[in-house]
Amino acid sequence: MSEQHVAVVTGANKGIGFSIVKSLCHRFNGIVYLTARNASKGEMAISELNKLGYYPLFHQLDISDEHSVKRFRDYIAANHGGIDILINNAGFQIFRPYKEPLVDVALKTIRANYRNLRDTFKDLVPLLRNDARVINTSSGFGHLSMVPGAKIRAALSKPNLTVDELTRLMDDFIRSIRSGNNIKDGWGDDPYKISKVAIAALTFIQQRELINTNVKVNCINPGYVNTDMTRHMGVLTPDQGAEVAVYVALDAPNSLKGSFVWADKSVIDWTGPFPDK
Numbered sequence: 555m556s557e558q559h560v561a562v563v564t565g566a567n568k569g570i571g572f573s574i575v576k577s578l579c580h581r582f583n584g585i586v587y588l589t590a591r592n593a594s595k596g597e598m599a600i601s602e603l604n605k606l607g608y609y610p611l612f613h614q615l616d617i618s619d620e621h622s623v624k625r626f627r628d629y630i631a632a633n634h635g636g637i638d639i640l641i642n643n644a645g646f647q648i649f650r651p652y653k654e655p656l657v658d659v660a661l662k663t664i665r666a667n668y669r670n671l672r673d674t675f676k677d678l679v680p681l682l683r684n685d686a687r688v689i690n691t692s693s694g695f696g697h698l699s700m701v702p703g704a705k706i707r708a709a710l711s712k713p714n715l716t717v718d719e720l721t722r723l724m725d726d727f728i729r730s731i732r733s734g735n736n737i738k739d740g741w742g743d744d745p746y747k748i749s750k751v752a753i754a755a756l757t758f759i760q761q762r763e764l765i766n767t768n769v770k771v772n773c774i775n776p777g778y779v780n781t782d783m784t785r786h787m788g789v790l791t792p793d794q795g796a797e798v799a800v801y802v803a804l805d806a807p808n809s810l811k812g813s814f815v816w817a818d819k820s821v822i823d824w825t826g827p828f829p830d831k
């Protein structure tokens with residue numbers, strides 16, 4: 555079994571994840587795993603990086619498929635024994651105008667961005683080494699102020715919120731949409747925003763649950779990045795969008811724990827006013 559340090563990036567065949575892998579290959583003293591749900595897309599990304607002189611390893615990982623996650627977990631356990639850096643980057647967004655009912659958009663988006671990240675983390679957490687760093691990719695849309703209703707904001711930011719309670723809140727969101735009451739109830743009408751707010755809330759819970767370890771769990775807003783997800787309207791290049799993830803993974807002080815780190819690498823107040831930058 556290799557004793558080398560190991561970094562893992564999910565959803566890394568393109569966009570910000572691909573740039574994170576490139577930057578880690580350049581700077582991280584260890585093995586970098588580029589993972590992707592589609593093996594041929596992943597292998598193509600590896601070839602592209604090889605042409606630039608970078609040599610990450612590839613492993614298939616579909617965070618929506620529990621068998622894929624468990625295969626990956628078992629592979630890492632057998633070959634390396636642990637993970638030092640886990641960057642949960644894979645993400646999903648359906649653009650307006652929606653071609654399907656809002657409730658279906660919400661179900662897919664909450665599953666893809668919240669539930670899959672939650673379950674992948676749960677499967678991989680036993681592999682996290684002492685001093686491991688976990689970076690969950692939220693968004694500017696993941697700031698708590700994106701939720702219109704004060705009562706829901708209070709529930710999402712309750713200091714001792716549990717994963718089960720957070721999941722029940724996501725179920726409430728779906729129910730509220732299904733009954734047509736989502737605006738009146740204070741959820742708004744944007745499932746992507748709610749999914750990214752949930753990732754932030756989940757990050758703070760995960761850090762609390764690991765309080766007796768040296769594992770650091772933080773979430774990030776990469777900024778508005780020129781990728782397929784923004785239909786290439788983002789103002790930052792993917793390499794620029796990767797910077798905050800790499801900063802939190804490699805450069806941030808050990809004291810950075812359970813925080814929300816903005817694209818400019820500053821720690822923001824998640825429950826305060828929307829950051830003015």
Ligand SMILES: NC(=O)c1ccc[n+]([C@@H]2O[C@H](COP(=O)([O-])OP(=O)(O)OC[C@H]3O[C@@H](n4cnc5c(N)ncnc54)[C@H](OP(=O)(O)O)[C@@H]3O)[C@@H](O)[C@H]2O)c1
Pocket residue numbers: 564565566567568569570571590591592595615616617618619643644645646666670691692693694775776777778779780781782783784788
């Ligand atoms: N771009 C921005 O301005 C921006 C801003 C804030 C936050 N973010 C977040 O940053 C992350 C990366 O976004 P991006 O802009 O780089 O988007 P992107 O170019 O669309 O890339 C998304 C990546 O996630 C992968 N993915 C989706 N579902 C997956 C699954 N079930 N298992 C494994 N991989 C999966 C995609 O794989 P396929 O190629 O197979 O679909 C793709 O590799 C996302 O979490 C996004 O929400 C982006």
